Amino acid sequence: MNSQFVVTLTGPEKSGLLKKLAAETHRLGGQWLESKVIHLENCVACIVKIDVPGENETPTRNLFSELAGYQSAFYPVAELQSDQQKVVTVNFDTRDRPGLMSDITHTLSDQGVRLVHIESQRMSVAELGQNMFKARMKLRVPKEIDEQVVAKELEKLCSKAFVEIEKEKRR
Numbered sequence: 583m584n585s586q587f588v589v590t591l592t593g594p595e596k597s598g599l600l601k602k603l604a605a606e607t608h609r610l611g612g613q614w615l616e617s618k619v620i621h622l623e624n625c626v627a628c629i630v631k632i633d634v635p636g637e638n639e640t641p642t643r644n645l646f647s648e649l650a651g652y653q654s655a656f657y658p659v660a661e662l663q664s665d666q667q668k669v670v671t672v673n674f675d676t677r678d679r680p681g682l683m684s685d686i687t688h689t690l691s692d693q694g695v696r697l698v699h700i701e702s703q704r705m706s707v708a709e710l711g712q713n714m715f716k717a718r719m720k721l722r723v724p725k726e727i728d729e730q731v732v733a734k735e736l737e738k739l740c741s742k743a744f745v746e747i748e749k750e751k752r753r
Contacts, residue, residue: 585639586615586659592627593652600628606645610638618699631659669698670721670729674736676743678704678713685739686717695732696722 591603604614612634619628634642646654674686683702690697702717723729733745 583636584633585636586631586633587639587643588629588631588657588659589643589646589654590627590629590657591646591649591652591654593625593649595621595624595626599626599649603645607632607634607642610642610645611635612638612642666725667696667722668725668729670723670732671748672717672719672721672729672733672736673746673748674715674717674719674743676715676740678715679740682715682739686719686736689735689739690721690732693727693732693735694724695727698722 600619607614612632615631615633617628617630619626632642643656646652646656676682687697697719699720700717702715705714705716706712707714721729721732723732729747733747736745737743
């Protein structure tokens with residue numbers, strides 16, 4: 583029987599490291615089901631969902647945990663009840679201010695909304711004489727909550743905030 587887990591790995595950026603880890607996982611009969619990798623200031627942070635034969639789970643975990651100079655952590659894969667949640671993408675633009683990220687995460691959490699992924703930028707806008715905050719968020723929203731209510735709560739965080747719910751693309 584196969585085993586699934588999520589591993590996070592952080593440390594110095596090193597050319598070919600992730601390719602080597604993926605190849606070694608494959609050699610042990612496993613595969614990377616999903617991964618996210620971030621490179622910042624000569625550092626790398628990655629999160630990988632792995633499926634591997636049960637007898638090779640420990641050797642696969644050891645590939646990550648025994649890397650000198652890197653930190654790793656392992657988490658079980660939780661069964662998601664997708665029939666009770668929907669995935670929503672939100673664009674959020676506003677003036678930047680101290681504590682804004684904290685307020686965003688608290689607002690979402692208070693509504694039972696899970697922040698799955700966020701890409702954010704802070705930028706100086708000389709014409710306005712202020713800093714702006716721009717984020718694109720992927721949220722897991724309980725089915726009973728209207729995503730427009732989530733948007734309204736986010737808009738309350740700042741005057742003149744712009745919140746847009748992306749429409750799902752149909753194929």
